[in-house]
Amino acid sequence: MLHLDELEAQSIYILREAYSQIDPLAMLWSLGKDSNVMVWLAKKAFCGHVPFPVVHVDTGKKFQEMYEFRDRYAAEWDLQLITGDCPPVEEVDASLPPAARSAARKTLGLKALLEEHGFKGVIAGIRRDEQATRAKERVFSPRDESGTWDFRDQPPEFWDQYKTDFPPGAHIRIHPLLHWTEIDIWRYIERENIPIVPLYFARDGKRYRSLGDQDITSPIESQAVTLEEIIEELATTTTSERAGRAMDHEREDAFERLRASGYM
Amino acid sequence: MSPRLPLGSEREALKIVIVGHVDHGKSTLIGRLLYETGSLPPGKVEELKAVSARRRMAIEWSFVLDAFQAERDQAVTIDTTQIWFKTAARDYVIIDAPGHREFLKNMVSGAAAADAAVLVVDAAEGVREQTRRHGYLLHLLGVRQVAVAVSKMDLVDYGEARFAEVSREITHYLGEIGVVPTFIVPISGRDGDNVAVNKATTGKDDATMAWYDGPCLLEALERFGSVTRPVDQPLRLPVQDVYKFDQRRIVAGRIESGILRVGDRLLFSPSNRTARVKSIEVWSSDAECLEARAGQSVAITLDEQVFVERGEMASHEELPPMLSTVFRATLFWLAQEPLEVDRTYKLKLGTREARVRVQSIERVIDTDTLAGNPADRVERNGVGEVVLRCREILALDEYRDLARSGRFALVEDYDTVAGGVISMEGYPDQRHAFGVKSENLTSVEHRVTAPHRTERNGHCGGVLWFTGLSGSGKSTLAMAVEQRLFNKGYHVYVLDGDNVRGGLNANLGFSPEDRAENIRRVGEVAGLFADSGVICISAFISPYRADRVRARAAAKGGFHEIFIKAGLEACERRDPKGLYRKARAGEIADFTGISAPYEPPSKAELVVDTEAADIEESVRQVVDYVERKFARHCNPGRA
Numbered sequence: 001m002l003h004l005d006e007l008e009a010q011s012i013y014i015l016r017e018a019y020s021q022i023d024p025l026a027m028l029w030s031l032g033k034d035s036n037v038m039v040w041l042a043k044k045a046f047c048g049h050v051p052f053p054v055v056h057v058d059t060g061k062k063f064q065e066m067y068e069f070r071d072r073y074a075a076e077w078d079l080q081l082i083t084g085d086c087p088p089v090e091e092v093d094a095s096l097p098p099a100a101r102s103a104a105r106k107t108l109g110l111k112a113l114l115e116e117h118g119f120k121g122v123i124a125g126i127r128r129d130e131q132a133t134r135a136k137e138r139v140f141s142p143r144d145e146s147g148t149w150d151f152r153d154q155p156p157e158f159w160d161q162y163k164t165d166f167p168p169g170a171h172i173r174i175h176p177l178l179h180w181t182e183i184d185i186w187r188y189i190e191r192e193n194i195p196i197v198p199l200y201f202a203r204d205g206k207r208y209r210s211l212g213d214q215d216i217t218s219p220i221e222s223q224a225v226t227l228e229e230i231i232e233e234l235a236t237t238t239t240s241e242r243a244g245r246a247m248d249h250e251r252e253d254a255f256e257r258l259r260a261s262g263y264m
Numbered sequence: 265m266s267p268r269l270p271l272g273s274e275r276e277a278l279k280i281v282i283v284g285h286v287d288h289g290k291s292t293l294i295g296r297l298l299y300e301t302g303s304l305p306p307g308k309v310e311e312l313k314a315v316s317a318r319r320r321m322a323i324e325w326s327f328v329l330d331a332f333q334a335e336r337d338q339a340v341t342i343d344t345t346q347i348w349f350k351t352a353a354r355d356y357v358i359i360d361a362p363g364h365r366e367f368l369k370n371m372v373s374g375a376a377a378a379d380a381a382v383l384v385v386d387a388a389e390g391v392r393e394q395t396r397r398h399g400y401l402l403h404l405l406g407v408r409q410v411a412v413a414v415s416k417m418d419l420v421d422y423g424e425a426r427f428a429e430v431s432r433e434i435t436h437y438l439g440e441i442g443v444v445p446t447f448i449v450p451i452s453g454r455d456g457d458n459v460a461v462n463k464a465t466t467g468k469d470d471a472t473m474a475w476y477d478g479p480c481l482l483e484a485l486e487r488f489g490s491v492t493r494p495v496d497q498p499l500r501l502p503v504q505d506v507y508k509f510d511q512r513r514i515v516a517g518r519i520e521s522g523i524l525r526v527g528d529r530l531l532f533s534p535s536n537r538t539a540r541v542k543s544i545e546v547w548s549s550d551a552e553c554l555e556a557r558a559g560q561s562v563a564i565t566l567d568e569q570v571f572v573e574r575g576e577m578a579s580h581e582e583l584p585p586m587l588s589t590v591f592r593a594t595l596f597w598l599a600q601e602p603l604e605v606d607r608t609y610k611l612k613l614g615t616r617e618a619r620v621r622v623q624s625i626e627r628v629i630d631t632d633t634l635a636g637n638p639a640d641r642v643e644r645n646g647v648g649e650v651v652l653r654c655r656e657i658l659a660l661d662e663y664r665d666l667a668r669s670g671r672f673a674l675v676e677d678y679d680t681v682a683g684g685v686i687s688m689e690g691y692p693d694q695r696h697a698f699g700v701k702s703e704n705l706t707s708v709e710h711r712v713t714a715p716h717r718t719e720r721n722g723h724c725g726g727v728l729w730f731t732g733l734s735g736s737g738k739s740t741l742a743m744a745v746e747q748r749l750f751n752k753g754y755h756v757y758v759l760d761g762d763n764v765r766g767g768l769n770a771n772l773g774f775s776p777e778d779r780a781e782n783i784r785r786v787g788e789v790a791g792l793f794a795d796s797g798v799i800c801i802s803a804f805i806s807p808y809r810a811d812r813v814r815a816r817a818a819a820k821g822g823f824h825e826i827f828i829k830a831g832l833e834a835c836e837r838r839d840p841k842g843l844y845r846k847a848r849a850g851e852i853a854d855f856t857g858i859s860a861p862y863e864p865p866s867k868a869e870l871v872v873d874t875e876a877a878d879i880e881e882s883v884r885q886v887v888d889y890v891e892r893k894f895a896r897h898c899n900p901g902r903a
Binding site (some may be wrong): 167 | 355376509516563868
């Protein structure tokens with residue numbers, strides 16, 4: 001099998017396992033490239049349908065292009081869109097560094113939304129190659145009642161037998177893109193012609209490689225204005241994808257602390 | 265600088281797991297490999313230096329992977345980590361697995377996903393407990409390609425003799441479990457010797473390992489074979505779900521082996537329903553898809569509305585999976601609480617879930633010595649051979665034939681506690697016994713009913729099913745009971761093993777399948793005798809519980825299982841037909857108690873212990889039982 005076909009087949013298998021075993025279930029739609037690939041894979045898995053709600057946790061600080069994209073494709077793809085707001089930054093753990101503290105708003109917003117709708121599982125588009133902490137994730141990753149990730153005691157996961165049994169009150173994060181890399185994502189977007197927010201393409205010598213909140217995400221130097229050029233750029237870079245995400249770099253363990261407390 | 269990827273072309277990604285004893289230098293090797301192949305982001309080396317200096321250490325390559333704060337402080341790898349690098353030939357996903365014994369579940373999670381493995385052995389310490397355990401588990405998890413890196417050669421002064429010694433040690437162990445390493449490479453992760461370039465070819469002055477002329481580790485990786493899917497094996501498509509988003513019923517699942525084509529007739533097991541593939545549905549594609557292969561996730565429609573649900577296994581009719589309620593397994597145990605006989609767990613076999621009970625623990629394997637020892641429990645991180653039994657019929661394959669449908673996980677409460685592979689050695693495929701071949705049967709009502717027969721005979725009919733080891737006294741007892749009951753006026757008849765094999769079952773041998781068929785026929789015949797009002801005594805070893813359960817069903821309520829109990833030693837001492845002697849001499853294969861299993865009844869209606877009671881007392885016990893249960897106004901039902 002070709003590499004992208006292999007990745008696609010595995011992701012479809014994971015999505016179908018989640019839909020079969022976890023109820024109620026929702027998918028996080030951050031509007032970034034990865035989560036668009038994820039929605040696309042769901043349509044492939046379920047023959048053109050997305051049979052669960054897609055959730056956008058809105059920090060209120062996203063780029064205008066992202067909101068436009070959301071409204072257009074929620075309608076075009078016939079998605080059951082649920083949006084949730086985030087609390088003001090003053091309500092977040094003040095011991096976190098500033099950007100991490102700002103990013104943690106999203107975690108609180110997500111928790112509130114999960115509680116409100118009672119979702120038992122959420123599908124999230126994280127990948128192992130994004131960040132060392134994420135490299136250690138499981139495909140089906142349990143969270144306790146407060147949403148905490150216990151990375152010291154993760155369930156065994158082998159032969160595609162995922163953890164699907166939980167005590168009452170527990171949550172599960174499902175990661176259908178865990179085994180993809182950034183360049184896989186772009187190659188797949190190119191092959192399948194998947195729509196993405198235009199901010200990923202270079203304007204005036206800069207483009208966004210990763211999309212977060214406006215105030216804590218920076219663009220990179222780039223001339224890439226087509227998918228082909230982005231792929232070419234990535235094939236030779238050794239800079240990390242999340243270099244433009246401020247909260248990853250504030251302190252040695254900042255991102256790990258964010259993740260342990262429930263950040264995606 | 266990393267080599268440039270060819271644009272637009274698809275590249276292969278080979279998943280490699282690095283395993284070995286704790287502190288033998290796995291993470292260091294990976295860090296070094298990434299550095300040598302130019303795969304570290306700019307600034308990472310400086311960051312490493314800074315972090316290492318803060319902890320007052322020389323540059324510590326393992327910090328690249330050991331991302332967690334906790335791990336840095338303890339300096340061991342807790343979880344499994346993945347990292348990517350690429351060469352001109354292909355992409356690699358490196359999985360780092362922890363060496364600590366207590367972290368086995370994470371090692372398993374990493375290694376099970378791998379296409380190939382590097383087993384790291386410390387040149388100074390040599391092969392250790394975890395080296396062997398990991399080697400064994402690689403084999404059990406199905407990782408067939410293994411290269412060995414003998415690490416820390418700098419600690420043994422790059423000695424050729426020491427390398428040869430360690431090589432012999434590891435080659436010997438792996439050979440015992442049937443693994444032949446592709447290469448054994450002496451390396452120094454600290455200095456990068458033989459990691460990405462062959463030390464002998466660098467032309468440097470210090471020809472420290474000039475004696476080694478094999479490939480460097482990177483080249484050993486490049487020489488691993490590509491991943492292949494089992495396309496040319498029998499079709500297996502476990503049903504993952506059935507969707508009904510519109511008028512169509514869509515069966516979804518991933519093809520684990522073989523090829524599926526539109527028009528193929530599919531057999532769903534264990535329900536034994538069949539239907540043809542009408543279409544393979546591909547969203548957003550107008551082109552008609554006519555074929556799908558192993559590895560693909562598919563959605564298909566069928567030409568008939570047969571009832572199919574998650575957990576069924578689709579195959580072609582001519583090469584179906586086996587059906588059984590019992591199987592052998594070699595499993596690794598991950599839970600704190602040990603595995604014990606009679607405990608029940610949730611089996612996850614492909615998409616099928618069912619309760620299984622541990623019928624027996626055959627042996628526990630010491631992965632250090634590979635010795636198999638009798639035990640009554642399998643402890644955490646242990647490997648055991650067990651027999652698992654299920655109330656429901658399972659569709660399964662033997663691991664050695666079809667790896668992907670011959671392996672399973674066990675769940676207790678909320679946790680995955682074991683993974684294992686299936687063997688059916690000594691157990692028959694029960695498929696033929698579950699299928700009703702003819703579809704045009706209508707059963708006809710008798711005008712003479714059971715009460716009429718009871719009234720005429722003075723007792724009701726039924727089956728006295730004797731089961732026990734060869735030599736336990738079944739035939740002797742059966743004949744004596746028959747005579748005693750006959751003299752008392754009962755209508756009674758004995759079906760005896762050797763007699764039936766001369767006629768009704770003359771076409772059957774002693775393979776597990778034939779033994780099962782032998783018992784199936786006897787069960788049916790005994791049931792007919794009982795229905796006719798006769799007390800039918802059957803005297804067969806009937807070693808498999810599943811067969812007796814079927815015989816019970818055939819007798820429709822008048823079944824009395826009588827366990828003729830005598831230990832193997834006593835039976836072997838008696839050996840009335842000289843069979844044990846022949847079996848011990850290897851002249852008889854599949855001999856119950858010696859080379860084939862005997863499953864004692866768990867809830868027999870009557871147990872006759874022929875070691876404790878003599879023949880007269882044993883006959884009395886059975887006759888007493890009959891007089892209590894088969895009187896004219898008896899309830900012909902179970903005791």
